[in-house]
Amino acid sequence: NAKKTMTITFPDGLDQGVKINYDSQVTSPINGSVDLNNSVESDNKTTTAGGSVDEEGLTKSLGAVDYNAKTVAWKLDINEGRQTMSDWVLNDTIPNGLTIDPSSFVLTDNDNKQILVQGTDYQITETNTGFKIEFLGALKTSAKDYYTLTYKTSFDTNEVPSNGTWTNSAKATWTDVNGDTHENSGSANFTPKVEFDNDGSKSGSYNATNKTITWTVVANYNQRTLTDATISDQIVGDQDYVSDSAKLNEATINSDGSYSLGAQVSSPDITFDSDSNTLTAKLPEGSTKAYVLTYETSL
Structure with missing residues (x-):
């Protein structure tokens, strides 16, 4: 594809080695991961480099654990790939033995360094398996920044699973600018001290x-x-x-x-x-x- 070809010429020739650096950007949402290859040709010789890029729609991780208060924090990085999303909705599954602290939710727009307002920018609804969070207002139509959601749960080791580890998982759905729907998943584990x-x-x-x-x-x-x-x-x-x-x-x-x-x-x-x-x-x-x-x- 000619639109994806870049040609660099040296009209006066070269009498020393040169190093050329440039960036490229993935232009469509990634589901799972995608393999990328990039080749360069010079003096009738071709060299190819490649690698894989993972989706950056949703990443879930474990936060701070307080064994005295018996609480554990959770973090979700949302849309780190900065796609333009509409109708974004996330369902978070909270396993038995963990209880949500409703006052602990904080949703931040990292690009604008702004804490979003619950009830105005987003709403949280309790479900039978955890909670659902969705954007409101302008963000429901077009959310294109990198966001972070943090919250806390209390934990009861009387209800720790038989394998000794709680798995907290989440799944998000959204629509891109072309009307195509996407799904992102993330999970994190918490294993309390023995x-x-x-x-x-x-x-x-x-x-x-x-x-x-x-x-x-x-x-x-x-x-x-x-x-x-x-x-x-x-x-x-x-x-x-x-x-x-x-x-x-x-x-x-x-x-x-x-x-x-x-x-x-x-x-x-x-x-x-x-x-x-x-x-x-x-x-x-x-x-x-x-x-x-x-x-x-x-x-």
Whole structure:
């Protein structure tokens, strides 16, 4: 096609090497990905370069996770390829165990650096599987910028899928200037830390000087209301419980999922059954705190 051919001539010839750079632009919407090849001919020799270009209609990604507040943020990059879209509608599927925070939606026009107004520029409707978002007014007829939608969901690890990962997916439909319809999809995964999935953790550290092991058991990472809750730990193998070494502390869960040791529980209900070699700590009734039980064993 002659319209897609560029010819560069050097009327005075060349006595040194030259490097030529130029840009090209994909002129039609991409569904999925498209392979592009570009060849150049000089002195009866041809060289070809190529690659693939993915669609830039919709990209979904995971945002910040706050394990203390038990929230996770989601981000959707919309129309990064800057096509002119009409009747753009997106349906987002929220899996069980995630709950939308309706006040958290922010839709931004990145090209104009403008936060769009819900109810004026777009509307959000709750659906049986999540929510639907669509442009209003002039944007419904012609939306041609690069937009970003962010929002938050709370999460409940009691409902994490069996594979340990939530998948949050979205699908957008729109019409181009030629009247052709297009569909873009995107998804992102959230795998909570294993200690929150298990709602507990255990670790040990060995002191070679006095041949003791300090064990640390953390419970109620998810800060649920405790009812008849206990930590029971059976001591196995060639080790003995160090009498009266057990302590119970409150803990603060940090946003990154780590914990900070808090106040020691006064007069804790901790017992040791020598017949079964089991240490049991009863946790405060009705509390919503995380707790850390520490104790020592000797070899």
